[in-house]
Amino acid sequence: MSLASARGEAALPAGDPSSQPSQVVLSARGLRREFGGFVAVNNVDIDVEHARVHALIGPNGAGKTTVFNLLTKFLQPTSGSIRLLDQDITRSDPAKVARMGLVRSFQISAVFPHLSVLDNVRVALQRQNGLATQFWLPLRALDRLNERALQLLEAVGLQEARHRAAADLSYGRKRVLEIATTLALEPKVLLLDEPMAGMGHEDVHTVSAIIREVARERAVLMVEHNLKVVAELCDRVTVLQRGEILTSGDYRTVSGDERVRTAYMGTEDD
Template sequence: MTASAAAQSGPRVVLTARGLGKDFAGFKAVNNVDLDVRHAQIHALIGPNGAGKTTVFNLLTKFLQPTRGRIELLGTDITRTKPDKVARMGLVRSFQISAVFPHLTVLENVRVALQRPGGLSTQFWRPLSSLDRLNGRADQLIDDLGLSEYRDARAADLSYGRKRVLEIATTLALEPQVLLLDEPMAGMGQEDVRMVAGIIRDVAQDRAVLMVEHNLNVVADICDHVTVLQRGEIIASGDYARVSADPRVRTAYMGNEE
């Protein structure tokens, strides 16, 4: 490949789906979906309610097995791989509902997440003080995500937006190559939306991010690539300017940006 061709091809593809499909009792919830998620880019998966976005997420993270198609992570076929192994391979997901321990501090939440890559997740016989060696990495993550002033605060006492940021910190503790975010802005006010959007942009500097998001202003602002689903099938793909001008997308949304 020539240098110019390499430049045109862009960052390397780290997560691929080809012909991905899922049937439920004969109903095609997802049909013939192709995705290429690239390193150091933010890729949005959007569409009206019921378009199949969450089902695609569940297929990629192996919470559901596909009826047909193939999924590759970092060049390895993971189509039939179990979810826990996929996570260890570098594909990590957050959920719509914040999943942190409310009665632990921010530091303690991040330390819990660091136990697996730190080799402590199964060493239950060790004293609690053995987790102190994780403090340096935990503090780095906390600082990187703007949570330093909340380090010793209970997660339950954080604002909703800060809880979502803490959840991102705990997923980053697993050292993902590909981070999947399921509606990260859901339920947030504008100030929190701006904060979390900026953090996602920073996070994507050295890993791929695939996100389901209903806030089209955020999608337009931070996403490098957008894939639009309707009734389980892709109807448009490209940058935001291209897909937002597509008449099929306009028809699918019927002017409703939810």
């Protein structure tokens, strides 16, 4: 698909976020990461805003995963700084930033296949509530977890499948379940690594709608190769090339940039 045609007949994102004041919740300045002598990410500035969906795109090897790893503190930057919710997290560890509300959903589905859909969400909620190590719980505490688990399943359209083993779900619905378990952690900033990878059209549509919905109450930053999804879903797009930011802006602006078209030549069918 070409960058220019990706938006197609797409409607504006729900709730037209351009009408809301912007609030930066995660930002990086001058981010750089070297591996040996190789500079994988250089001079990256990024601002991720509350209630917006922000896409990080770029050709293979552009540095998207490295930026994700830096923001989530799985990698330490060689230089530069990162702020989350007005706190400097440049030297924090992943567990600390996760507790602060920066939650990452991995590219590979991370659900427990033999547990039911409902139990997968309950386990995530138990962790979030610090109940995981208690071998017994008052019934009322369990009821509260059940209630919240059902709310989350309803939010992602999986309530009917709640008693099925996660292993029996389609690939797309497993990814949806994974998003539900991620939401159980009450993220303020949600980082999604190629949430649509390997999905059919119908699942892409479902997951797009879920992401749009969850972004009403939090910031979402996603790596995404599907440009049609980026065009329809994302309020802001940052384009990386060879570790550096080529440009950043709304889809229309970015897709009209000749340098972006050149960067994508030969990879537009990704």
